[in-house]
Amino acid sequence: MVKVEINGTQHALPGPLPDTSVDTLRERLGLTGTKLVCGAGVCGACTVLLDGQPVVSCLLPTDALDGHTVTTVEGIDPEHPVARAFVAHGALQCGFCTPGFVVEAAAFHDDWRARHGTARPEREEIAAALAGHLCRCGAYVEIFDAVAAACAGEHDNAHAAAPPRVEAAEKVTGRARYTLDVRLPGQLEGVVLRSAHAHARVGDIDTAAAERTPGVRAVVRLLDARDPEVRYVGEPLVAIAAVDRHAAEAGAAAVVVRYEPLPASVSASAALRPDPAPVYTGKRRTPNAAEGVLVPTPWKAPNLRGPVGQFSESAKTARRLLAAAREAGDPLLVEGTFHTAAQVHTAFEPHVAVADWTADGLTVHASTQAVAHVAHELARRYRLRPEAVRVLAEHVGGGFGAKLALSHEIVAAVELSRAAGAPVRVALDRLEELSVAGHRPAAELTVGLLAAADGSLAALSMTAVADSGVAVGSTVASLARLIYPAPAKDLADYDVVTNTPPGTPFRGPGGPLTCFALEQAVDEAALRLDTDPIALRRRWDPDPLRQRLYTWAAELPAWRERGAHTRTGRYRRGVGVAAANWFYWHQTDCEVELAVLPGGRLRVASAVQDMGTGSRTVLARTVAGAFDVPPDAVEVRIGDSALPRGPISGGSRTTATLVPATLRAARRLKAAIAEATRLPGARPDDAGVRHAGGVLAWPDALRAAQETTVTARRPDDDAALGRSARRPFDGAGALGAGMSVFLRATSRLRTGRGYTGSVYLAEVEVDTRLGHVRVPAMYCGIAVGRLAAPELAAAQAHGAVIQGIGYALYEQRELDPHTGRVLTAGLEDYRIPGIADTPRITLHFDEDGFEHVPGGGVGLGEIATMPVAAAIANAVHHATGQRPYRLPIRPDAIVEAVARGDIR
Amino acid sequence: MSEFRAGGTDLSERRRSGISRGPVRDVGARPELRRITATADGGWEIGAATPMAVLAADEAIRSGYPGLALSAGALATPQIRRIGTIGGNLLQHNRCWYYRNPHTPCLKSGGDTCPARAGNHRFHVAFDLGPCVAPHPSTLGAALLAYAAEVVTDRRVLPVAEVFGDGSDGSRDHRLADGELLTAVRLPPAVAGERAAYHRAISRTYAEWPLVEAVARLVVLDGTVAAAGVAVGGVAPIPLRLPAVEAALLGNPPTGALFEAAARRAADGARPLPMTGYKVPLLVGTVLEVLERAGRA
Ligand SMILES: Cc1cc2nc3c(=O)[nH]c(=O)nc-3n(C[C@H](O)[C@H](O)[C@H](O)COP(=O)(O)OP(=O)(O)OC[C@H]3O[C@@H](n4cnc5c(N)ncnc54)[C@H](O)[C@@H]3O)c2cc1C
Ligand code: SF4
Ligand code: FES
Numbered sequence A: 001m002v003k004v005e006i007n008g009t010q011h012a013l014p015g016p017l018p019d020t021s022v023d024t025l026r027e028r029l030g031l032t033g034t035k036l037v038c039g040a041g042v043c044g045a046c047t048v049l050l051d052g053q054p055v056v057s058c059l060l061p062t063d064a065l066d067g068h069t070v071t072t073v074e075g076i077d078p079e080h081p082v083a084r085a086f087v088a089h090g091a092l093q094c095g096f097c098t099p100g101f102v103v104e105a106a107a108f109h110d111d112w113r114a115r116h117g118t119a120r121p122e123r124e125e126i127a128a129a130l131a132g133h134l135c136r137c138g139a140y141v142e143i144f145d146a147v148a149a150a151c152a153g154e155h156d157n158a159h160a161a162a163p164p165r166v167e168a169a170e171k172v173t174g175r176a177r178y179t180l181d182v183r184l185p186g187q188l189e190g191v192v193l194r195s196a197h198a199h200a201r202v203g204d205i206d207t208a209a210a211e212r213t214p215g216v217r218a219v220v221r222l223l224d225a226r227d228p229e230v231r232y233v234g235e236p237l238v239a240i241a242a243v244d245r246h247a248a249e250a251g252a253a254a255v256v257v258r259y260e261p262l263p264a265s266v267s268a269s270a271a272l273r274p275d276p277a278p279v280y281t282g283k284r285r286t287p288n289a290a291e292g293v294l295v296p297t298p299w300k301a302p303n304l305r306g307p308v309g310q311f312s313e314s315a316k317t318a319r320r321l322l323a324a325a326r327e328a329g330d331p332l333l334v335e336g337t338f339h340t341a342a343q344v345h346t347a348f349e350p351h352v353a354v355a356d357w358t359a360d361g362l363t364v365h366a367s368t369q370a371v372a373h374v375a376h377e378l379a380r381r382y383r384l385r386p387e388a389v390r391v392l393a394e395h396v397g398g399g400f401g402a403k404l405a406l407s408h409e410i411v412a413a414v415e416l417s418r419a420a421g422a423p424v425r426v427a428l429d430r431l432e433e434l435s436v437a438g439h440r441p442a443a444e445l446t447v448g449l450l451a452a453a454d455g456s457l458a459a460l461s462m463t464a465v466a467d468s469g470v471a472v473g474s475t476v477a478s479l480a481r482l483i484y485p486a487p488a489k490d491l492a493d494y495d496v497v498t499n500t501p502p503g504t505p506f507r508g509p510g511g512p513l514t515c516f517a518l519e520q521a522v523d524e525a526a527l528r529l530d531t532d533p534i535a536l537r538r539r540w541d542p543d544p545l546r547q548r549l550y551t552w553a554a555e556l557p558a559w560r561e562r563g564a565h566t567r568t569g570r571y572r573r574g575v576g577v578a579a580a581n582w583f584y585w586h587q588t589d590c591e592v593e594l595a596v597l598p599g600g601r602l603r604v605a606s607a608v609q610d611m612g613t614g615s616r617t618v619l620a621r622t623v624a625g626a627f628d629v630p631p632d633a634v635e636v637r638i639g640d641s642a643l644p645r646g647p648i649s650g651g652s653r654t655t656a657t658l659v660p661a662t663l664r665a666a667r668r669l670k671a672a673i674a675e676a677t678r679l680p681g682a683r684p685d686d687a688g689v690r691h692a693g694g695v696l697a698w699p700d701a702l703r704a705a706q707e708t709t710v711t712a713r714r715p716d717d718d719a720a721l722g723r724s725a726r727r728p729f730d731g732a733g734a735l736g737a738g739m740s741v742f743l744r745a746t747s748r749l750r751t752g753r754g755y756t757g758s759v760y761l762a763e764v765e766v767d768t769r770l771g772h773v774r775v776p777a778m779y780c781g782i783a784v785g786r787l788a789a790p791e792l793a794a795a796q797a798h799g800a801v802i803q804g805i806g807y808a809l810y811e812q813r814e815l816d817p818h819t820g821r822v823l824t825a826g827l828e829d830y831r832i833p834g835i836a837d838t839p840r841i842t843l844h845f846d847e848d849g850f851e852h853v854p855g856g857g858v859g860l861g862e863i864a865t866m867p868v869a870a871a872i873a874n875a876v877h878h879a880t881g882q883r884p885y886r887l888p889i890r891p892d893a894i895v896e897a898v899a900r901g902d903i904r
Numbered sequence B: 001m002s003e004f005r006a007g008g009t010d011l012s013e014r015r016r017s018g019i020s021r022g023p024v025r026d027v028g029a030r031p032e033l034r035r036i037t038a039t040a041d042g043g044w045e046i047g048a049a050t051p052m053a054v055l056a057a058d059e060a061i062r063s064g065y066p067g068l069a070l071s072a073g074a075l076a077t078p079q080i081r082r083i084g085t086i087g088g089n090l091l092q093h094n095r096c097w098y099y100r101n102p103h104t105p106c107l108k109s110g111g112d113t114c115p116a117r118a119g120n121h122r123f124h125v126a127f128d129l130g131p132c133v134a135p136h137p138s139t140l141g142a143a144l145l146a147y148a149a150e151v152v153t154d155r156r157v158l159p160v161a162e163v164f165g166d167g168s169d170g171s172r173d174h175r176l177a178d179g180e181l182l183t184a185v186r187l188p189p190a191v192a193g194e195r196a197a198y199h200r201a202i203s204r205t206y207a208e209w210p211l212v213e214a215v216a217r218l219v220v221l222d223g224t225v226a227a228a229g230v231a232v233g234g235v236a237p238i239p240l241r242l243p244a245v246e247a248a249l250l251g252n253p254p255t256g257a258l259f260e261a262a263a264r265r266a267a268d269g270a271r272p273l274p275m276t277g278y279k280v281p282l283l284v285g286t287v288l289e290v291l292e293r294a295g296r297a
């Protein structure tokens, strides 16, 4: 029996109780505001106050609560200055880390105010206090602002202004319900038994003992019977549902799997050996690591798929020019081989699904970026009527590309529910999430770039070999074509398959890799040509949007004064630049429903989901703006596949799909309302319903309106206005046109006119003694047209920069070289950026160039992360004279370079 | 075999992942283990279950044993320091990514090989002292070595160095017997005029297990180094005191050149693994860092 006061209420909890407080709070008491992310004391998401002191409840034994008081996020006053400040500053994205931050920041605030009154704490003081918290979305800039403002007394009174994010209050108070928090009556817990071998034929799987294990209710097989081979450690074999996790794990331990081990290739080098162990012995059914659709491609060797070289142009000429330059020792030939590391998405809410299969149909709560798509796939897979399948995702704790598919935890939950006749939750733990739930493939990139004596770009080659695990489809080298249209290009993409977990799309798939190699090569070319690196890009890159960004960047004091940095002494400072290019996509089959309800409230609905990117807010803002009402007058319904089909949250397509459709729905609703007034001469305009007697303003017209519902699809872009924008896949000729048609037909993905662009400057400081690389400042020029919700766009961009810093400096998935098992299976070993690693970020949005798009703007989640690592690498080179050929640029790399004498 | 539990910040993680099982005996709530008291000889005794945050904030410790207070205030995260205890810190299990993974048994979990040695040991030791190549995790272990502290158990009093041994036993992270309760840490009398520094080399700014960490304490009298204590972590299967560095310092004027020469001795005896060569220059740099800072403090 544990006696404890929780949020002011006395509890006497009879045993047996879960080991740790977080499980007791969440599973026993239903206080799901407290989040479990790492389970290892690293991330702080589970932070609660124990006798007023913030502690991590994932490591706090339940019995240690006896006789103490606990405050969870639910016990923090929603009107606490910190809670208000988090809402007012939009100091969150997906919100999964938010309760932990709020609890700790509230304690910090109270202590600060007691000691310092309303003095404003410095960033460093806040960072030290919040050092035990991580946010994968990278909301740190806004968190700094919120905590500082609360301490300074700016939130002692409630604010009337609409917050930047409409659901912020729910997330800040812990009320927001994520899939991980769903608890249905009679719900069972499912776990997945996984392959212990990198490569094996699986014979008999004996589940009899598992089925007899106390508490176990169902056992289902996940391994495809038609292809009974496992190809990586951790591949799902069997799922077990039981009354609780303990019993399910006991059941899993009782399953007997007969493996017939096969030779494995667990690294790219092993897979590419002359006579390698083939990853696929039979037909290759490889999953897709990219967002697009796989183009049929031959296999060059047993484990090597490619080349995909369609994006080359005059490839032979390029090869000839480069070879001749090499032969002649041409100093204007830049060549190099770059290596990037595998980056793991690490969404804070894991992959999780709660499935309930009943006679009436199938309901699945899932942490997904694609409710509509997953529902569609489920109906197909289980031959159910589309109306009988419903997928729900009220709040999604991050995705970043890893949650776009019907993945195995959803399948496991569904099949277990069907077998057990009860709702079943399957949630990956952090080890599983970091091991098998997706990653950005690592790659080796070989670049050749030849400048002509007149300073023009003569030839470009890039060969990318991506280690995608048991997946294919990475596009890296091909992207190089879209930014520098050299007359001769030799671009080849390969996938090497290995007996390791499959890669998946990750925020701008391929893009950061291309940038890392290509932008360093361009930087090197500028050095060789003795030209300013921005000036060289202006010469070589014709994109009109980036041309303006280059002008902006070149004028920044940080750039103009970069020559002042010295290359001596312990700390070296440098400034680097990098550019990126990405697509403007939208999805063609989506619909938005808009209704005016009795009393004048508006309701907008679409089967999209909000994984922290702000789709809910974008919808509310767009409707509110059209009708001149506050955003909270608009009810938003999303995260439900029963709503009109919405876009997936991926490929930067969500905003570009939703906003135009919503604006069109608003026009339709306005017309319907105007007509229904029956006023003489009534017609809608921006201000309201104009009629013979004057104008009935929209807020008044809404109040007077009868309930009316309209739907709209996204209209096409304005062809006349769009004529001046770049054609999709321009510079790729007929192939480009073909590519557009292909994407549209296969993924309902339409590639619009105009490219999004970014040009970033990074300032770095390199400690040559201890190898530490710090990024004090980043300057980020981004061209994505008009911003649908400026604060959210800023938050997205900040987060993208912070993730990019992780990619540049810290993140690296590590494997055991013999078994291919992922070793960075906890958050202490897989290092993502912390709040103190946040630079001063200056954002510059160039809002022109997408006038042809209704609403004037497109998506930015991907373009904003692409050039970060490249800009940092160029800055490190500027600071040290040493080019980083490998990611991440960790202290070990720097001190080794110093020890070798490469950095002097 | 039952396992003691103080704050539970190490044990709970191992139990969640399943690498540690069996009954638990809680000692964290015992008031006699939560105290910081002066001893008759002018030193101090710290109860084993004293939270690290309490240690870091304690006035007597901050003024008399600044290297210990700085170490206790810099390790882990604020939340962990509030519940993790000094005893648990010394006796915690190592953080090797094979050992902590329930699917990869090793010497430390009853197996008979070390998969890290032949595998991926990027963050492992640079002093290969025995069969296990995981760096010892205890930051306070290094600090207490630098202070030549003793440890009191329910059975004996022993120098802190003996808690860790020499790294030749690859099967355990400390040498207390099963069921032996650590009750206190005993510090010799403080030395007047001591200056100290602690630093860890990491990739991020905070909250990361050190690649290398170092603590230094210096006493300068009449322009020469009269006493020195230097110890490091992250590089060996035990926290390591560096007598060669200390010897190089003693009796000499505390100049930059001296610190550089002394720091170079930190590499004496280093035997890095194939992937940990970088730790040797990093160790020299980190030791130099703490010497310079202690010299300035
Ligand atoms: C994110 C994170 C970062 C960390 N970073 C660092 C770091 O940088 N440096 C560092 O040193 N540590 C670090 N730690 C580890 C942390 O310091 C330890 O977990 C903590 O000190 C353990 O104390 P505890 O009281 O919670 O021990 P417990 O978890 O209760 O116990 C740990 C072990 O010690 C034994 N034990 C505890 N007390 C006694 C006793 N009195 N007698 C006998 N046996 C006992 C237990 O049986 C158990 O085996 C980190 C931990 C986390 C989670
Ligand atoms: S280094 Fe030590 S803890 Fe790690 S696998 Fe080897 S024996 Fe185990
Ligand atoms: S879940 Fe407790 S610290 Fe991450």
Ligand code: FES
Binding pocket: A092, A093, A094, A095, A096, A097, A098, A134, A135, A136, A137, A138, A139, A348, A397, A398, A612
């Ligand atoms: S908002 Fe912090 S993890 Fe998503």
